[in-house]
Amino acid sequence: xxxxxxxxxxxxxxxxxxxxxxxxxxxxxxxxxxxxxxxxxxxxxxxxxxxxxxxxxxxxxxxxxxxxxxxxxxxxxxxx
Amino acid sequence: xxxxxxxxxxxxxxxxxxxxxxxxxxxxxxxxxxxxxxxxxxxxxxxxxxxxxxxxxxxxxxxxxxxxxxxxxxxxxxxxxxxxxxxxxxxxxxxxxxxxxxxxxxxxxxxxxxxxxxxxxxxxxxxxxxxxxxxxxxxxxxxxxxxxxxxxxxxxxxxxxxxxxxxxxxxxxxxxxxxxxxxxxxxxxxxxxxxxxxxxxxxxxxxxxxxxxxxxxxxxxxxxxxxxxxxxxxxxxxxxxxxxxxxxxxxxxxxxxxxxxxxxxxxxxxxxxxxxxxxxxxxxxxxx
Amino acid sequence: xxxxxxxxxxxxxxxxxxxxxxxxxxxxxxxxxxxxxxxxxxxxxxxxxxxxxxxxxxxxxxxxxxxxxxxxxxxxxxxxxxxxxxxxxxxxxxxxxxxxxxxxxxxxxxxxxxxxxxxxxxxxxxxxxxxxxxxxxxxxxxxxxxxxxxxxxxxxxxxxxxxxxxxxxxxxxxxxxxxxxxxxxxxxxxxxxxxxxxxxxxxxxxxxxxxxxxxxxxxxxxxxxxxxxxxxxxxxxxxxxxxxxxxxxxxxxxxxxxxxxxxxxxxxxxxxxxxxxxxxxxxxxxxxxxxxxxxxxxxxxxxxxxxxxxxxxxxxxxxxxxxxxxxxxxxxxxxxxxxxxxxxxxxxxxxxxxxxxxxxxxxxxxxxxxxxxxxxxxxxxxxx
Numbered sequence: 001x002x003x004x005x006x007x008x009x010x011x012x013x014x015x016x017x018x019x020x021x022x023x024x025x026x027x028x029x030x031x032x033x034x035x036x037x038x039x040x041x042x043x044x045x046x047x048x049x050x051x052x053x054x055x056x057x058x059x060x061x062x063x064x065x066x067x068x069x070x071x072x073x074x075x076x077x078x079x080x
Numbered sequence: 081x082x083x084x085x086x087x088x089x090x091x092x093x094x095x096x097x098x099x100x101x102x103x104x105x106x107x108x109x110x111x112x113x114x115x116x117x118x119x120x121x122x123x124x125x126x127x128x129x130x131x132x133x134x135x136x137x138x139x140x141x142x143x144x145x146x147x148x149x150x151x152x153x154x155x156x157x158x159x160x161x162x163x164x165x166x167x168x169x170x171x172x173x174x175x176x177x178x179x180x181x182x183x184x185x186x187x188x189x190x191x192x193x194x195x196x197x198x199x200x201x202x203x204x205x206x207x208x209x210x211x212x213x214x215x216x217x218x219x220x221x222x223x224x225x226x227x228x229x230x231x232x233x234x235x236x237x238x239x240x241x242x243x244x245x246x247x248x249x250x251x252x253x254x255x256x257x258x259x260x261x262x263x264x265x266x267x268x269x270x271x272x273x274x275x276x277x278x279x280x281x282x283x284x285x286x287x288x289x290x291x292x293x294x295x296x297x298x299x300x301x302x303x304x305x306x307x308x309x310x311x312x313x314x315x316x317x318x319x320x321x322x323x324x325x326x327x328x329x330x331x332x333x334x335x336x337x338x339x340x341x342x343x344x345x346x347x348x349x350x351x352x353x354x355x356x357x358x359x360x361x362x363x364x365x366x367x368x
Numbered sequence: 369x370x371x372x373x374x375x376x377x378x379x380x381x382x383x384x385x386x387x388x389x390x391x392x393x394x395x396x397x398x399x400x401x402x403x404x405x406x407x408x409x410x411x412x413x414x415x416x417x418x419x420x421x422x423x424x425x426x427x428x429x430x431x432x433x434x435x436x437x438x439x440x441x442x443x444x445x446x447x448x449x450x451x452x453x454x455x456x457x458x459x460x461x462x463x464x465x466x467x468x469x470x471x472x473x474x475x476x477x478x479x480x481x482x483x484x485x486x487x488x489x490x491x492x493x494x495x496x497x498x499x500x501x502x503x504x505x506x507x508x509x510x511x512x513x514x515x516x517x518x519x520x521x522x523x524x525x526x527x528x529x530x531x532x533x534x535x536x537x538x539x540x541x542x543x544x545x546x547x548x549x550x551x552x553x554x555x556x557x558x559x560x561x562x563x564x565x566x567x568x569x570x571x572x573x574x575x576x577x578x579x580x581x582x583x584x585x586x587x588x589x590x591x592x593x594x595x596x597x598x599x600x601x602x603x604x605x606x607x608x609x610x611x612x613x614x615x616x617x618x619x620x621x622x623x624x625x626x627x628x629x630x631x632x633x634x635x636x637x638x639x640x641x642x643x644x645x646x647x648x649x650x651x652x653x654x655x656x657x658x659x660x661x662x663x664x665x666x667x668x669x670x671x672x673x674x675x676x677x678x679x680x681x682x683x684x685x686x687x688x689x690x691x692x693x694x695x696x697x698x699x700x701x702x703x704x705x706x707x708x709x710x711x712x713x714x715x716x717x718x719x720x721x722x723x724x725x726x727x728x729x730x731x732x733x734x735x736x737x738x739x740x741x742x743x744x745x746x747x748x749x750x751x752x
Binding site for chain 2: 392417420422423427430432433435438440457460569571572573579580583
């Protein structure tokens with residue numbers, strides 16, 4: 001019997017768990033207003049906003065940190 | 081400072097919406113890169129990132145128990161050294177309970193022995209994984225489930241244990257405090273820690289939406305308020321030399337920080353004043 | 369090469385020959401000289417290992433786990449209170465499937481404080497998932513460490529092993545020991561190369577994850593399968609060892625059991641005393657034998673039964689007690705087979721066991737009508 005349980009050999013496999021289903025409010029970015037400050041990218045607890053300011057809704061839990069930390073209010077939280 | 085885009089902590093983890101701990105880990109790992117082995121103590125971070133058969137970790141990672149992240153990291157570091165893999169970063173992530181309380185002995189031993197490890201305490205000021213019980217790092221006045229406010233209690237009756245200074249007293253070559261709300265400051269410190277020969281200790285302050293009682297969107301704001309009111313001070317100690325790394329232009333009243341959280345809501349003005357006086361005293365010493 | 373050394377030195381020599389890369393140890397009586405010999409070997413360059421001067425046994429085992437998880441050979445050693453402090457980590461080492469080998473200098477547990485020998489410490493760790501081997505003498509201590517690595521590191525096993533030596537009786541007395549050459553050991557015990565899991569940035573894995581009720585039981589089941597599989601591995605390693613070094617071992621040792629009417633069952637150094645007593649009793653025409661248990665985990669129930677099944681009665685000597693039920697070895701044998709059995713508690717906290725005590729045990733065994741009675745040997749009535 002091989003040693004299996006307790007060891008996970010696929011790094012980053014939590015991606016199978018799509019936490020987007022937790023969300024009640026979704027962040028929506030107004031690209032016109034965005035100044036590329038990277039705050040949303042830096043502060044996202046999920047790491048699901050990239051440097052192009054694309055939000056991965058598969059994982060976004062809707063915490064609202066990105067909207068809160070956006071210095072130009074380019075992100076709005078909208079009911080999902 | 082150029083911040084790498086690559087993530088080493090994958091999404092899909094089970095952290096609460098607005099979790100501060102995962103922000104700390106994401107930012108730290110960006111600085112340490114893929115040639116890193118991580119050790120976690122038991123706690124929120126371990127539980128939310130490693131639910132079998134999945135893992136959020138993109139780098140090699142091990143969890144053994146609550147109280148021994150530093151000892152496990154000691155073994156990992158020496159074992160890698162014995163194989164000529166001296167270039168691999170060994171980082172331990174432990175919460176404030178795993179650091180200030182149950183893991184203190186193992187941490188003291190590892191730091192005193194001088195292992196080439198980076199120990200990052202993610203401090204959310206209580207045992208959050210088990211439902212907000214007080215730790216040695218719980219601040220004065222905070223109501224937790226084991227230091228509850230009540231008719232005869234104003235909550236935690238002891239000030240926060242000063243872990244970074246205790247680490248400095250061990251002669252650790254690099255000691256720093258940080259906050260997730262000041263990411264560049266934090267990441268620079270992680271980078272320095274990684275470049276340090278010998279042990280490095282970083283104590284990163286990390287608000288917890290569930291344990292502190294505030295809206296999840298305010299995690300970063302709360303961390304910032306802690307620093308801007310002087311309730312949490314950002315500094316580093318390099319080879320024994322102390323330096324404050326961030327000074328708020330004008331310190332805000334500590335009430336702005338306290339009043340934003342449920343855990344301090346019960347405090348009478350008298351207790352809040354005590355906290356303000358304590359903050360004033362520390363800040364005066366450090367000229368903040 | 370024949371050297372006159374203690375069991376602690378024999379273990380240290382065996383470790384040197386096994387070439388572990390990391391040795392985290394914390395000194396404790398009567399294990400201390402193992403820590404010291406290994407430190408000196410490293411200091412002199414005779415052992416190329418990272419010696420971690422940990423601040424407790426808990427950290428010794430924690431560091432051993434971390435080191436082993438990178439895929440290298442690790443050794444540590446302890447005794448008594450130290451082993452008890454490691455308790456939690458013993459489960460972790462076994463559950464993480466780290467083939468660590470540890471020497472344990474058997475010593476009584478406090479309170480009251482005692483530095484002297486009994487086997488309560490390691491017996492109390494019987495459920496942690498570690499294989500346990502008990503040495504009768506210094507030669508066995510050396511031989512069992514070499515074999516323990518080969519058994520533990522086998523892919524079918526991947527469980528840690530404990531080699532137990534009685535405190536002071538073995539750890540601090542010297543006797544002639546055949547210390548093999550490095551070449552011989554290298555042929556017997558090649559470098560450990562794990563395939564199951566390891567910490568390596570080239571192949572990132574997560575070890576020691578959080579496991580919910582959907583998976584936990586299967587992980588424990590796998591450990592039991594491994595423990596059972598270790599029996600064949602032990603047989604085959606015993607065989608390899610005998611071919612290479614000329615010394616034969618099994619799960620048990622049969623000393624004059626074949627025609628014995630009464631068989632004593634014991635573990636560790638006491639077996640030397642028992643053998644002496646048996647020689648005298650045999651001269652007097654009494655058909656007495658000794659079944660020495662070497663492997664306590666996995667428990668060799670078949671080997672024990674095959675050896676004792678024709679005896680009229682067996683007597684089990686326990687240097688431990690599980691309060692409320694008696695000696696652990698006695699109760700395990702009793703539970704596993706239909707034999708006429710008597711249990712004896714003796715030698716606790718270093719109480720001397722003489723050949724006269726063994727004769728007394730034989731006499732009680734012949735006449736006793738109560739199989740459940742816990743018979744205490746060597747108790748001082750005036751101190752009770």
